[in-house]
Amino acid sequence: IEGAMPPPGQAALKGTACRLLRSACTFCSLLQASPVFLRFLRSSRILFFFVMNAVSSSSALQGPVQRLAALRQAMQKQGIDAWIIPSADPHLSEYLPEHWQGRRWVSGFTGSVGTLVVTAATADLWADSRYWEQATAQLAGTGIQLQKLGRGRTHVEVLAEALGQGAVVGVAPDMLSRAAKRQLEQAFVAKGIQLRADGDLLAGIWTERPALPAEPVVVHAAEFVSESAAEKLARVRAAMQEKGAAHHLISSLDDIAWLTNLRGNDVSYNPVFLAHLLIGASSATLYVDDARLTAPAREALAAAGISVAPYEKAADDIARLSDSLLVDPAKVAASTLQSLKGTVPVIESVNPSTLFKSVKSPADVAHTREAMIEDGVALCHFFADFEARLARGEVLNELDIDRMLLEFRSQRPNFVSPSFGTIAGFNANAALPHYSATPEAFSEIRGDGLLLIDSGGQYLNGTTDITRVVPVGTPSAAHKRDNTLVLKAHIALAETIFPEGIAGPLLDAICRKPMWQQQCDYGHGTGHGVGYFMNVHEGPQVISWHAPVMPQGALKVGMITSIEPGIYRPGKWGIRIENLVVNQPVANPQETEFGQFLHFEPLTLCPIDTRLMDTALMTPTEIQWVNAYHALVREKLAPRLQGAALAWLEARTQPLAKG
Numbered sequence: 313i314e315g316a317m318p319p320p321g322q323a324a325l326k327g328t329a330c331r332l333l334r335s336a337c338t339f340c341s342l343l344q345a346s347p348v349f350l351r352f353l354r355s356s357r358i359l360f361f362f363v364m365n366a367v368s369s370s371s372a373l374q375g376p377v378q379r380l381a382a383l384r385q386a387m388q389k390q391g392i393d394a395w396i397i398p399s400a401d402p403h404l405s406e407y408l409p410e411h412w413q414g415r416r417w418v419s420g421f422t423g424s425v426g427t428l429v430v431t432a433a434t435a436d437l438w439a440d441s442r443y444w445e446q447a448t449a450q451l452a453g454t455g456i457q458l459q460k461l462g463r464g465r466t467h468v469e470v471l472a473e474a475l476g477q478g479a480v481v482g483v484a485p486d487m488l489s490r491a492a493k494r495q496l497e498q499a500f501v502a503k504g505i506q507l508r509a510d511g512d513l514l515a516g517i518w519t520e521r522p523a524l525p526a527e528p529v530v531v532h533a534a535e536f537v538s539e540s541a542a543e544k545l546a547r548v549r550a551a552m553q554e555k556g557a558a559h560h561l562i563s564s565l566d567d568i569a570w571l572t573n574l575r576g577n578d579v580s581y582n583p584v585f586l587a588h589l590l591i592g593a594s595s596a597t598l599y600v601d602d603a604r605l606t607a608p609a610r611e612a613l614a615a616a617g618i619s620v621a622p623y624e625k626a627a628d629d630i631a632r633l634s635d636s637l638l639v640d641p642a643k644v645a646a647s648t649l650q651s652l653k654g655t656v657p658v659i660e661s662v663n664p665s666t667l668f669k670s671v672k673s674p675a676d677v678a679h680t681r682e683a684m685i686e687d688g689v690a691l692c693h694f695f696a697d698f699e700a701r702l703a704r705g706e707v708l709n710e711l712d713i714d715r716m717l718l719e720f721r722s723q724r725p726n727f728v729s730p731s732f733g734t735i736a737g738f739n740a741n742a743a744l745p746h747y748s749a750t751p752e753a754f755s756e757i758r759g760d761g762l763l764l765i766d767s768g769g770q771y772l773n774g775t776t777d778i779t780r781v782v783p784v785g786t787p788s789a790a791h792k793r794d795n796t797l798v799l800k801a802h803i804a805l806a807e808t809i810f811p812e813g814i815a816g817p818l819l820d821a822i823c824r825k826p827m828w829q830q831q832c833d834y835g836h837g838t839g840h841g842v843g844y845f846m847n848v849h850e851g852p853q854v855i856s857w858h859a860p861v862m863p864q865g866a867l868k869v870g871m872i873t874s875i876e877p878g879i880y881r882p883g884k885w886g887i888r889i890e891n892l893v894v895n896q897p898v899a900n901p902q903e904t905e906f907g908q909f910l911h912f913e914p915l916t917l918c919p920i921d922t923r924l925m926d927t928a929l930m931t932p933t934e935i936q937w938v939n940a941y942h943a944l945v946r947e948k949l950a951p952r953l954q955g956a957a958l959a960w961l962e963a964r965t966q967p968l969a970k971g
Contacts, residue, residue, distance in 0.1 A: 375420065375454075376419055376451075379417065379517070380418065380430060380456070382517040383395060383418060383513060383514070384430065384432060387432070387513065393480050394429060394431045394471055394475060394479070394480075394482070395430045395513060396427065396429050396467065396471075396481065396482070396483040397415040397418060397419075397429075397483075397484075398483070398487050400488065400645075401486065401645075402487075403563045403565045403643075404489050404564065405565055405582075405584075406847070406849055407424060407732075407847075409522075409525050409579055409586070410522035410525075411521060411522050411523065411525070412486075412487065414512075414518065415428045417514075417521075419435075420450050420454055421437055421439070421443075421446075421451060422446075422450065423439055423442070425443070426443065426447070427467050428456070431474075435455055435456040435457065436456065436467070437456050437457070437458055437459065438459045438460075438461045440461045440462060440836075441461075441462065441836065442744075442745040442746045442835065444458065446746065446747070462835075462858075468499045469499070472499045472500060472502075476504075477503065477504035478504060479504075479505045480507075481496070481506070481508070482508045482509070482513065483496070483507070483508075484511070484512035484513075484514070485512075485645065485650060486512070486645050486646075486647040486648075488646045489642050489644065490641040490644055490646055491642045493509060509647075510650075525577075525578035525579075526601065527577040527585065528576070528604055528606055529574050529585045529606065530574065530575055530576070530606050530608070530609055531573065531574060531575075531608045531612050532569075532573045532574065532575050532772070532845065536679055536772050536845065538673040538676055540573070541571060541613075541615075541616035544571050545571065545591065545596060547664070548560065548571065548664050548665055548668070549591065549593065552664070555638055556636060557636050557637065557659050558592065558636045559590060559592050559633055559635060560591045561630065561639050561649075562588065562591070562643075562663055562665060563588050563589075563644045563645065564640070564663060565578075565579065565582070565584035565585065566582070566843060566846050567589075567643075567669065568587050569585065570665060570668075570669045570843075571589065572598065572612070572613065572618065574613075576604075577729075581732045581733065581770070581848070582847045582848075583729075583770055584846075584847070586623060588623070595617070595619070596617060596619070597618070597621050597629065598619070598621070599620075599622065599625060599626040599629075600620060601622065627648055627649075627650065627651055630651065631651035631653070633652065633653070633656055634655070634656060635656070637656055637659065638659045639660060640661065640663045641660045643663060643666075662852060666851060666852055669843070669844075670841055670851065670853060670871055671870040671871060672844055672872060672894070674870075676870075677894055679773035679774055679844075680775075680844060681774075682773055683726065683769075683771040683774030683775075683776060684774065684892070684916060685949065685952065686725060686771065687769055687776040687916075688916075688917035688949045689724060689949055689957075690723065690727075690769075691720070691778070691918045692918070692949060692958075692960055693957045694717055694720045696956045696957045696959070697720075697956070698716065702757070702784065707757070708756070708757045709749075709755060709756045710737065710738060710741065710749035710754045710757065711749050711751065712757075713736035713763075713765060714733075714749070717730075717765075721769045724769075724771070726772040726773050727771055728770040728771060729769070729770045730768060730770065731768035731770045731775050731776060731777060731848040732768055732848050734766070735747055735748065735764065735765070735767070735779075736749060736763070736764070736766075736767075737749075737763070737886060738757050739762060739884070740882070740884060740885065741755055742880075742886030742887070743883065744886070745834075745835070745880060745886065745888070747886075760784065760787070760788070761784050761785065761787075761791075762781050762782070762787065762791055762886075763782050763783075764779065764780075764781045765779065765780055765781075765782070766778070766890065770845060772845055773845065774844060774845060775844065775845055776892065777874055777890065778890055778891065778892070778916050779878075779888045779889060779890035780918060781887050781888065781924065782924075783921065783924055791885065792926040793926055793929065794879050794881070795887050795889075795925065796924070796925055796926045796929045796930060797827055797830060797832060797879060798877050798878055798879050798887050798888065798889050799889055799920065799934075799938075800826035800929070800930065801824060801825075802823070802875055802876075802877055802889045802891070803934050803938075804823055804825060805819060805823035805838065805839075805875050805877075805912070806893065806937070807911075807912075807937055809898060810910055810911075811909055811910070812907065812908045812909065812910050813866045813868070814866065814867055816839065816853045816856075816859070816867055817854065817855065817858075817860070819838075820837070820838050820855050820856055820857040823855070823875065823877050824838070824877065827877065834877060834879055834880060836876075836878070837854055837855060837856030838855040838876060839853075839854065839855030839856070839876065840853075840855075840873065841854065842873065851864075852864040852865050853865050853871050855873060867910065868895060869895050869896060870895060872892055872894045873892070873895070874890055875891055875893055875912070876888055876891075877889065889920060890916075891914055891915070891916040892915045892916045893912035893913060893914055893915060893916075895910045895911075895912065896910060896911060896912075897909070897911075898910065914941060914944065917948050917949055918945065919942055919945055919964035919965050921964065922938070922968055925968065927968055927969070930968075930970075935968045935969075943965070945965055946961060946962070946965045949961055950962070
């Protein structure tokens, strides 16, 4: 079987090993009797497809309907009236290791965010607008109803209203933040509803649950690190002292990776590792499997004064604390604090490291600029090859886009991995903001239409995230009109000057104004923070009018954020134009008595397709912005290109003229 396996990443088979062996045993006598037949099977991959068919047949017996039934049986045995499965893990991560993908396992919905609520008679999944079409398709026939987040009541409100006094609601404590637990308790107490967060019902029914990841933990290369772990710890301890905290617990994986200057591979696309970090005035303990640490990682921790303890020991050590503890209530799980003494003062605040991490140093920004250049070079090679293949009459599909992007990015210096799963959607598929093509469901790229490509890379010297839309065949006037509206929205924010410290959500209306004037809009946020060889989605800053205005969301020099307006027409097409930008002070300010003002410096370097621009709808200032941006792209990328890629760059950055 092992010899017939496809390359890594094409199939996730760890959790099905026993079933695979049982299925393959039906071939045992034949294989032993005929070595020639065995060699034929291995070379032709017939055995692989036989095994995969066996997996599919077996998995069909354990789909959402059967899993819901098993969950309801477990609920009945435990006296639980409703069970909540959020998209979370003990570190409250956005992207989860397979071990904590319980909501996906039960429901079949593969979106990255969603909350499943199951009662004896109902099953509902709450998802935001990015996933409405996807969820509708994936939940069909499961008995699970989609609840559109933002269009009605939340799952907490529904449970509080639907359940009677004395009802019991359960949720796994390692998938529930301290803040979320308090929210549930406050909503239920007036109704006489009990919240139980003392166990995980899936542990008894998810028999093939993947094990915890155990990838190596390595040191982030010193040439790309501008501040030592010891220096970062000193800053965190100073913040602890200001807040009167004797200890500080960090469970969020990106904070831990940033603070220790270590990186891992426990979560797809994010260079983080499973761990907790407990910091005292003169001590610090990293809770991680020691066997996973490389020798340089151990040395780096020792040099920073950080000791190591088993991952599972974190809750026990927290139970021994007697002095004040600083935690981020949205970033620490109820299970981690379950044994904390009630006499210990708990100080709740955003992790200081979250704020420090969001502001990149000048050296980090310089490294990121270099990563963006290399990413831009890779994209020029990709687009040149893509257009040449189409011109030759080749029929490509959405899955080919991901493979081609990985091929060209892998050739660039310091590339590590994609920064998220590529979104390549042709025509109607692009109307799903987080569409993901699969071997079972994808579209060929042929005929006339629009291809949306949202992709990114993790480099040792930065993280990239870019969305471009290109025409295939002949674009229509409607295509150009929509694309130009999105472009006008992008430019409106990209050229904005704003006071330092303004809350990110307050800038969203500037971006949306050109679209609102035409009564158009999009359901997702306009911008998210981006890490430095770290998570592609990073807080605390966000540009979205849906987000609350919070002090920690203030925009500061050095923050890297996306600008990505879009328009989505279900069943037709989707358009999004995304660049990453970094906040920088205005050079040569006209005034200084009103405080410091910032602007967005573009980091992403790749042409925006002018074939989809209707210049008759654009102002001279907008045309000037496009030409200036393309001049910058050409200046930075041309010296590293030649041949077809250089010719493509020159063609796609020709100056626009007013139509």
